[in-house]
Amino acid sequence: xxxxxxSTACLHCLQPVLENEAFCCSGCxxxxxxxxxxxxxxxxxYRGQIELLRAPAPVREARESLDWANSLTERELNFYLEGVHxxxxxWLVEKLPTLLADVEEAHLNLGTQLLQLKLTxxxxxxxxxxxxxxxxxxxxxxxxxxxxxxxxxxxxxxQLCRLGVAxxxxxxxxxxxxxxxxGLNGRLIVYFEWLSLLLAxxxxxxxxxxFYWQAWLQLRYRQRVSVDLPIAIxxxxxxxxxxxxxxxxxxxxxxxxxxxxxxxxxxxxxxxQRTQQALVRHDLFHYLYQPQTLARLEGDQxxxxxxxxxxxxxxxxxxxxxxxxxxxxxLSGKSWVDQAILTGESQALPVxxxxxxxxxxxxxxQPLIVSVRAIGQQTRLAQIIEKARNYQQEKxxxxxxxxxxxxxxxxxxxxxxxxxxxxxWATPALAISRILALVIVACPCALALATPLIIQISLxxxxxxxxxxxxxxxxxxxxxxxxxxxxxxxxxxxxxFQVLKTEGLDSESKRALWALESESNHPIARTLRHYLLASGxxxxxxxxxxxxxxxxxxSACIQGVNWRVQPRGQFxxxxxxxxxxxxxxxxxxxxxxxxxxxxxxxxxxxxxxVATLQAAGLAIYLLSGDQADACLQVAHALGxxxxxxxxxxxxxxxxQFLEQHPLAMMVGDGIxxxxxxxxxxxxxxxxxxxxxxxxxxxxxxxxxxxxLPAFFRHARLTRRLLYSALxxxxxxxxxxxxxxxxxxxxxxxxxxxxxxxxLTVFLLALWGGQRLCRF
Amino acid sequence: xxxxxxxxxxxxxxxxxxxxxxxxxARQRQFEDLETPAHRILFDD
Numbered sequence: 001x002x003x004x005x006x007s008t009a010c011l012h013c014l015q016p017v018l019e020n021e022a023f024c025c026s027g028c029x030x031x032x033x034x035x036x037x038x039x040x041x042x043x044x045x046y047r048g049q050i051e052l053l054r055a056p057a058p059v060r061e062a063r064e065s066l067d068w069a070n071s072l073t074e075r076e077l078n079f080y081l082e083g084v085h086x087x088x089x090x091w092l093v094e095k096l097p098t099l100l101a102d103v104e105e106a107h108l109n110l111g112t113q114l115l116q117l118k119l120t121x122x123x124x125x126x127x128x129x130x131x132x133x134x135x136x137x138x139x140x141x142x143x144x145x146x147x148x149x150x151x152x153x154x155x156x157x158x159q160l161c162r163l164g165v166a167x168x169x170x171x172x173x174x175x176x177x178x179x180x181x182x183g184l185n186g187r188l189i190v191y192f193e194w195l196s197l198l199l200a201x202x203x204x205x206x207x208x209x210x211f212y213w214q215a216w217l218q219l220r221y222r223q224r225v226s227v228d229l230p231i232a233i234x235x236x237x238x239x240x241x242x243x244x245x246x247x248x249x250x251x252x253x254x255x256x257x258x259x260x261x262x263x264x265x266x267x268x269x270x271x272x273q274r275t276q277q278a279l280v281r282h283d284l285f286h287y288l289y290q291p292q293t294l295a296r297l298e299g300d301q302x303x304x305x306x307x308x309x310x311x312x313x314x315x316x317x318x319x320x321x322x323x324x325x326x327x328x329x330x331l332s333g334k335s336w337v338d339q340a341i342l343t344g345e346s347q348a349l350p351v352x353x354x355x356x357x358x359x360x361x362x363x364x365x366q367p368l369i370v371s372v373r374a375i376g377q378q379t380r381l382a383q384i385i386e387k388a389r390n391y392q393q394e395k396x397x398x399x400x401x402x403x404x405x406x407x408x409x410x411x412x413x414x415x416x417x418x419x420x421x422x423x424x425w426a427t428p429a430l431a432i433s434r435i436l437a438l439v440i441v442a443c444p445c446a447l448a449l450a451t452p453l454i455i456q457i458s459l460x461x462x463x464x465x466x467x468x469x470x471x472x473x474x475x476x477x478x479x480x481x482x483x484x485x486x487x488x489x490x491x492x493x494x495x496x497f498q499v500l501k502t503e504g505l506d507s508e509s510k511r512a513l514w515a516l517e518s519e520s521n522h523p524i525a526r527t528l529r530h531y532l533l534a535s536g537x538x539x540x541x542x543x544x545x546x547x548x549x550x551x552x553x554x555s556a557c558i559q560g561v562n563w564r565v566q567p568r569g570q571f572x573x574x575x576x577x578x579x580x581x582x583x584x585x586x587x588x589x590x591x592x593x594x595x596x597x598x599x600x601x602x603x604x605x606x607x608x609x610v611a612t613l614q615a616a617g618l619a620i621y622l623l624s625g626d627q628a629d630a631c632l633q634v635a636h637a638l639g640x641x642x643x644x645x646x647x648x649x650x651x652x653x654x655x656q657f658l659e660q661h662p663l664a665m666m667v668g669d670g671i672x673x674x675x676x677x678x679x680x681x682x683x684x685x686x687x688x689x690x691x692x693x694x695x696x697x698x699x700x701x702x703x704x705x706x707x708l709p710a711f712f713r714h715a716r717l718t719r720r721l722l723y724s725a726l727x728x729x730x731x732x733x734x735x736x737x738x739x740x741x742x743x744x745x746x747x748x749x750x751x752x753x754x755x756x757x758x759l760t761v762f763l764l765a766l767w768g769g770q771r772l773c774r775f
Numbered sequence: 776x777x778x779x780x781x782x783x784x785x786x787x788x789x790x791x792x793x794x795x796x797x798x799x800x801a802r803q804r805q806f807e808d809l810e811t812p813a814h815r816i817l818f819d820d
Contacts, residue, residue, distance in 0.1 A: 109811055
């Protein structure tokens with residue numbers, strides 16, 4: 001273990017470490033020890049071989065009590081596992097059965113992060129979950145209604161069947177058609193034609209069913225016309241026309257082209273769907289902050305009862321370091337509560353009897369006895385999310401360019417067909433064959449094929465670069481963005497309370513500070529302890545006469561000397577870094593020894609990102625709930641004009657601002673920005689875990705703010721690809737339609753041109769995808 | 776050339792076997808997780 005002492009990366013997590021340190025933190029050291037102890041050192045070997053498959057997302061710090069696990073009697077359970085990111089994780093998690101006698105089978109799906117756990121008859125679920133927790137994974141039980149899961153599985157099965165039948169039919173038809181086009185004659189023509197029909201009917205009825213169904217729904221409910229309608233029309237007319245020509249021996253069959261089209265369309269849609277599903281699972285959000293059980297007062301003692309049974313007015317106990325799952329009023333107990341998720345405020349707030357606590361915040365200090373005010377959909381958190389979801393739905397009604405083109409396209413083709421019918425009224429047979437050729441050849445192949453393919457490739461490469469794109473339309477919307485609105489806390493700044501600057505802090509005063517703060521649970525004391533530990537091991541000194549001072553601060557006698565820590569009321573903020581919020585003086589025997597400044601600090605990449613975006617001609621705004629001076633200082637440090645800084649904004653005011661500025665992109669973090677994110681044309685979220693953020697933001701940048709300019713480039717390239725595919729498609733159709741009107745399209749030409757156009761579009765998309773990967 | 780009347784259906788019949796094999800595999804849920812097995816095979820045990 002000490003052999004790699006010279007390395008600069010943590011042995012466990014590969015983050016950079018201080019010189020001569022093997023680990024970045026004691027947590028990593030512990031996990032490393034546990035793994036080696038249990039003979040699982042191979043983990044590091046596997047991890048080393050294979051690159052990360054998904055960006056590592058931090059698991060939320062709140063530690064869950066696992067008592068609920070004992071109340072479950074099922075032996076086969078599904079979990080959503082947070083913190084899984086590479087194949088070494090698969091290896092480790094699937095080792096569970098060999099390590100624990102409680103587990104019979106463990107099966108992890110890396111794509112969806114779903115873990116199937118099968119326990120032995122008397123296996124202890126809690127033990128298994130605890131083991132996962134020590135490894136740094138967090139398992140969330142999925143209690144999906146059984147019918148829904150079976151339904152999804154069935155749907156997937158039928159989808160695959162449709163695809164398989166289409167591949168079978170189209171492949172065989174191609175072979176038969178070659179013979180027909182090559183000039184087969186005599187009796188065999190009729191035989192081959194009937195065989196073609198036999199092969200094509202399952203494809204055109206069974207496989208193509210989703211297109212007919214979508215088209216029917218669009219007509220029935222007068223929804224916006226999508227590309228499905230022209231496809232359905234082409235398929236129907238093509239099939240009926242082919243059967244008609246078969247019966248009248250005209251030898252004009254389009255069955256092979258149509259079947260191939262169905263196959264390619266199904267294939268591109270299927271792959272797109274798989275990519276999107278791997279990205280996010282909406283149905284899991286419901287469970288995100290919900291514990292399985294909660295300690296409820298029954299009679300005169302607290303009993304664990306299922307969360308579903310908790311009602312408004314109940315008296316429950318909220319444990320330390322857990323997410324509070326409901327809105328409540330504190331009855332007894334004093335604690336600090338971190339409400340960052342709701343307010344964006346980086347400093348924890350004190351709560352005492354009478355104060356309100358809200359779902360989503362974390363109880364940091366001591367257990368609280370509370371009376372429940374609101375549960376589930378009634379909590380403030382749920383309402384914020386609900387509101388944001390509604391906005392999001394409104395937004396998705398914006399027409400995407402493909403659908404817009406499809407809409408005009410359908411009307412144009414139908415009008416031309418009608419015109420052709422009127423013009424050739426005198427010769428019905430000719431009119432029918434021309435109209436048929438027109439409709440088939442004009443099928444928006446490229447449109448329907450290329451768009452999903454390009455979007456799928458783009459989403460996939462985006463994922464590899466650390467952009468989780470939830471809403472593929474943001475690629476298009478990004479073009480219209482003229483301004484970028486940043487949230488301050490947690491987006492441009494670290495969002496964490498930390499020591500920014502020290503004056504005169506020597507080893508003696510450090511030791512005194514450690515001694516003074518080691519007992520306190522105040523958030524500032526924690527920050528200080530963290531800071532002191534990072535600078536080296538701390539020895540415990542003998543402390544007597546420890547007392548809290550009026551107006552904040554502590555004093556004590558340490559090894560016979562009187563030390564005192566006191567916050568300074570007034571200090572010049574400007575000179576002490578942009579975001580200093582607290583200034584602490586350390587006195588020794590009444591004379592000032594050292595001064596510490598604490599506060600939030602700017603992210604290292606913030607200045608560069610803002611400068612790059614400004615250089616690209618975007619207006620940068622700062623929108624924050626924080627006080628004026630803090631905002632202005634940040635703006636000043638980043639070169640944002642003062643006229644574009646808005647401070648003291650409530651979440652509602654932020655949302656309103658974005659509503660008034662429809663060309664804005666919002667960059668924020670966490671739930672407190674959700675309303676604004678969902679109102680923005682494009683909402684980007686930059687902090688926390690993908691699971692949390694992807695629910696409502698359009699885009700989540702896993703790495704850092706620095707990826708923002710790269711995301712703009714990625715979107716631009718995607719758009720360019722989409723437009724070139726559209727242009728190609730329209731050009732092709734223009735030529736083909738004119739030829740069809742003129743009567744130059746014979747079945748042979750149609751059969752050659754249609755696959756070629758499909759193939760061209762495919763290649764175009766793949767080539768473009770390569771370029772997307774490379775830049 | 777009349778032999779085609781026999782051979783073509785035979786060829787189609789063979790490909791039908793593959794179609795059924797595919798449907799069987801889909802029924803067995805072999806297409807639900809396409810990512811993890813590729814990594815699992817690298818582990819020694």
